[in-house]
Amino acid sequence: MKNNFFTKNLIIFLIPLLIPTLVLGSLSIIITQRYIKDQITQNNINLLNQTKTNIDLIFNEIDTLNIQFDGTANMAYTLKRVLKKDTLYSSDIANVDTTCFFLNSFANSKPYIYSIHIYYENENGRFCTTNNGITNLNNFFDTSWYDNYLHHPSEEKLWIETRNVKQYDFEENETKLITVYKRMALNNGVIVLNIKADYIQNLLNKSVSDPKQKIFILDKNNSEIVSSQAPGNKIDFDIKELINLNTNTIYSPSENKFLCKSIIHSDRFSWNYISVIPEGILYYVSISLLKYTIVLLLFSFILGLISTFYLTKKNYKQISNIITIIDSAKNNQPLPVIDSNVKNEFSYIIENLVTTFIEQHYLKVQLSERKYKLENMELIALQSQINPHFLYNTLHTIYWEVIKATGSNSKPIKMIENLSNILDYSLTTPCNRVSIGEEIRYTKTYLDIQMIRYGDKFDVLWAYTENVEPINTIKLLIQPLVENCIYHGIKNKDGKGKIKIKLSQKDGFLILTIIDNGIGIDKENLDAIKNKLDFDGEHSNHIGLFNTSKRLKLTYGDNYGIHINSKLGLGTVIYIRIPISYS
Structure with missing residues (x-):
């Protein structure tokens, strides 16, 4: 028993101690993780937008060139005329010196061209x-752009491709270029802008917020144009798969970790800018919080274990005395002597136990009295049903005797028939629920009697749709209020x-x-x-009103009674709102 007592105390003591620590730690981890993840994700989106803006500025240089060379300007006209001549003279070369100077100055001022x-x-x-100025395709090292131009669909006016060129045969490595093609609208020709891929790659490398972050730029076919990773740093996941994934994570086998992605789209070139960053960077703070939470939980558990052992040893004797007192009371044995000088929580427990025994005895007596009263009330209610049933049967007999005597369907006969129906409706299973349709028909029967009695004293206007008729409600809901x-x-x-x-x-x-x-x-x-x-x-002048209100509250709860508003000389409004139910 002592071990069980210790175990229970340990649970009772540790749960209030550990649960707040666990809840607060978990909430801190979740909130911090969500906030940091959202913040880093937003920062990555901002980073990609800034990168996109910078790169768009670089590739928009094609628009400046297009303004100069796709039109009727003197520079474009002179260059076009010279290129089409069969034989070039020194004067022709001199005529396009200005154009060549413009191109060279333009390219040399931009380190990425x-x-x-x-x-x-x-x-x-x-x-x-x-x-090189004016040159020929036959003696120039870079001609692959021309083949692309010839074989590219003519309806596409602007496109981009990646190419590798080698100016001299002795060069070991080729130069990677990102080539922008702008098909001229006013002239038959093309403007070709070759951007250094290394420059764009260095720009991406400087943009990343963490060394492990990677940025990719993909074309409309999701083929890689350039990325921030070094040429020798191979990736082991499919970029196209990364684009098509509905989730924002992908697993990297070589790094043995999950990576989070962020994507934005460039409408100008139909490019996708993708940022990939290890999840561990996002959750670094959350993992640290988790470690601290575990340490705090272990410390709390050890502290609770020591405290529980001390309190159990101290209080076990007092608990044993309380159990002895309870057993003696159950077995009608003399209670052991209680030290009245001890004033602690156990003395209060004993006093409460005695008080509880007395109150339980008192409640049992009250319950017996209420049970007796309820049985007596049920007997009276059963007896009170005899007279109304007798009245109904007698009224029914009178109805048929009047029919026999008069042989006509007069107003008195109609009134007797309606009154008979009302009594039948009221006395049949009075506690049962009925439909709104039955309530409407019963109320109309009651109003037929009142119309005969009062003549043209009043008119009744009904406003409802058929869909309310199947709704279930208490019996005698509408008629007492109309009578009122x-x-x-x-x-x-x-x-x-x-x-x-x-x-x-x-x-x-x-x-x-x-x-x-x-x-x-x-108002009063x-x-x-x-x-x-x-x-x-209770109110002697509005019995139907108060009776209906009580029955509504007993059936639906205290929030569903009757609401009434009135103005002397103008009239009265009764409002009822109850939950919809169907039988």
Whole structure:
């Protein structure tokens, strides 16, 4: 038993100690992880946008060249004329010196430009290029751009490709270029801008926020144009797969870790800019918090273990005394002597135990009395049903005797028939739930009697749709409220009265509104009625109103009673809102 007591105390003591630490640690990890991940992801997006802006500025140089050479300007006209001549003279070369100087100055002022070619279609294979001026395709080292231009679809005006060129045969490594082609709109020809891929790569290398981060630029076919990684640093995952993945992570087998991606798109060249960064960088702070949380949990557990052992040893004797007292009380044995001088939590427990035994005995007596009263009330209720049933049977007999005697369907017979139906509806399983349709038919039967009694004293307007009729509700919901309108509002009114009964559905609730233009209620009496409706009071003048309110609260809860508003001389509005249910 002592071991069980120790175990229970350990659980009770450690749970309040460990759970807050665990919850706070977990929340800190989750919130920090989410915040840092979102922050780094946003920073990566901003980084990619800045990189995209910088690279777009570089490749937009093609637009400046297009303005100069695709038009009717003197420079473009002179160059085109010279390229198409069969034989070139020194004067022709002199005429295009200005153009060559412009191209060379333009290229030399931009460290990322490798070369520029201006080609107007001609039978001589001539074009103008930086550093070499007017030259021929047959004796120039870089001609692959021309083949691409010839075989590229003519409807595409702007495109980009990566190429490798070698100016001299003795060069060991080829130079990687990113070539921009701009097909001229006003002239038959093309402007070729060759960008150094190494320059773009260095730009990407300087843009990364972490040495392990990689940035890729892919063309519209998801082929790599250039990336921030060094040429010898191979990747072991499929870039195209990375684009098509719905998730933002991909596994790298060589690094044995997951990588997070961020992607933005460039509409100008249909490029995708991709940033890839190891997940460990995102979760570094979260992992540190997890370690600290585990250490704190272990420390709390050890501290709780020591504290529980000390408290268990101290209190076990007192608990044993309490158990002895309880066993003695159960077995009707004399209680052991209790030291009244001891004032601690155990003395309060013993006092509460004695008080509890007394209260339980008192509650048992009260329960027996209430059970007796309930049985007596049920007997009275059963006896009280005898007279109404006798009245119904007698009324039914009178109805048939009148039919035999008169042989006609007169108003008295109609009234007797309606009254008989009302009694039948009221007495049949009074506690059962009914549909709104049954309530409407019952209320209309009641109103038929009142119409005969009062003549043209009032009109009744019904406003509802068929979809409310199947809704389930308590019996005698509408008729007592209509009766209240007639006897307290319309009866004493000068002139003809009106009663509007509206049923509708809204947000899962049935809304019942009954409006009359009777004499209304003054403010003092209205406040008294509202107060008694809120606190289930009685009122001799509005029995149907208060009875219906009580039944609504007993059926649906205290929040679903009757709401009433009235203005003396104008009329009264009764509003009921109950949950929709179906039988």
